[in-house]
Amino acid sequence: MEVIVPFSTDRPKSRLSDVLSPDERSEFARAMLDDVLDAVAAAGGDPRVLATDAVDVEPPVTVDDRPLTTAVNAALDARLGADGERGEAVEPVAVVMADLALATPAALDRLFEAGRDTDVAMAPGRGGGTNAFVASHPEFRVDYHGASYLDHREIASEIGAAFAAVDSRRLGTDVDEPDDLAEVLIHGEGRAASWLREAGFELDASEGRVAAVRD
Numbered sequence: 001m002e003v004i005v006p007f008s009t010d011r012p013k014s015r016l017s018d019v020l021s022p023d024e025r026s027e028f029a030r031a032m033l034d035d036v037l038d039a040v041a042a043a044g045g046d047p048r049v050l051a052t053d054a055v056d057v058e059p060p061v062t063v064d065d066r067p068l069t070t071a072v073n074a075a076l077d078a079r080l081g082a083d084g085e086r087g088e089a090v091e092p093v094a095v096v097m098a099d100l101a102l103a104t105p106a107a108l109d110r111l112f113e114a115g116r117d118t119d120v121a122m123a124p125g126r127g128g129g130t131n132a133f134v135a136s137h138p139e140f141r142v143d144y145h146g147a148s149y150l151d152h153r154e155i156a157s158e159i160g161a162a163f164a165a166v167d168s169r170r171l172g173t174d175v176d177e178p179d180d181l182a183e184v185l186i187h188g189e190g191r192a193a194s195w196l197r198e199a200g201f202e203l204d205a206s207e208g209r210v211a212a213v214r215d
């Protein structure tokens with residue numbers, strides 16, 4: 001299955017600016033991207049990075065500096081050219097965000113399988129975002145930001161597409177804010193978790209909820 005992985009090279013992860021410098025945010029975002037690309041490939045997916053600027057990775061890269069929604073919809077449009085006219089069935093395509101540092105092959109495999117059984121299968125993020133989906137309905141298009149999971153469910157309903165939610169803690173954890181770093185230290189098994197440890201982060205349970213801290 002083709003798996004589009006959107007990746008912003010331009011000031012990535014700005015919501016982590018209280019705890020990481022600009023260079024660190026770029027390095028950490030890249031470590032998460034590499035983890036996601038590995039997990040996608042191990043789940044049998046065929047990843048393609050959709051980046052705002054050139055990025056040196058093994059899978060193919062499409063550079064599109066337009067906003068996220070526009071770029072993803074252009075990638076979904078391009079698929080129609082290959083597979084037929086609007087209205088015909090198309091091969092399922094997945095869109096998996098590059099900041100899912102806890103994604104495992106098993107979690108992605110479950111999403112891909114769900115996507116084979118329905119028109120749109122979607123893993124919501126905490127807070128109502130859209131962390132990953134598979135769509136085989138030719139008219140499904142995205143509208144990211146805000147509670148995009150609800151918007152996407154509505155879009156699917158409007159075009160008459162069958163919709164399934166994929167309930168996954170691993171796919172539901174996008175790493176956006178300082179609190180999310182603790183999740184990566186607790187559950188992460190890849191480069192992003194190693195990067196945090198090497199940068200000096202560790203778990204601190206001294207004040208209520210466990211947090212990722214460094215001196």
Ligand SMILES: Nc1nc2c(ncn2[C@@H]2O[C@H](COP(=O)(O)OP(=O)(O)OP(=O)(O)O)[C@@H](O)[C@H]2O)c(=O)[nH]1
Nearest residue numbers: 006007008013014015050051052067068097098099
């Ligand atoms: N191609 C592309 N990918 C994007 C764009 N904006 C965000 N992304 C990617 O989409 C996913 C979700 O991004 P967000 O968490 O909304 O934004 P972010 O830039 O990573 O982080 P913030 O600056 O904290 O909002 C990540 O994989 C980003 O790399 C964009 O404009 N174009």
Ligand SMILES: C[C@H](OP(=O)(O)O)C(=O)O
Nearest residue numbers: 129130131144145146148
């Ligand atoms: C792209 C956006 O991500 P968030 O801002 O929720 O991390 C969304 O999922 O709609």
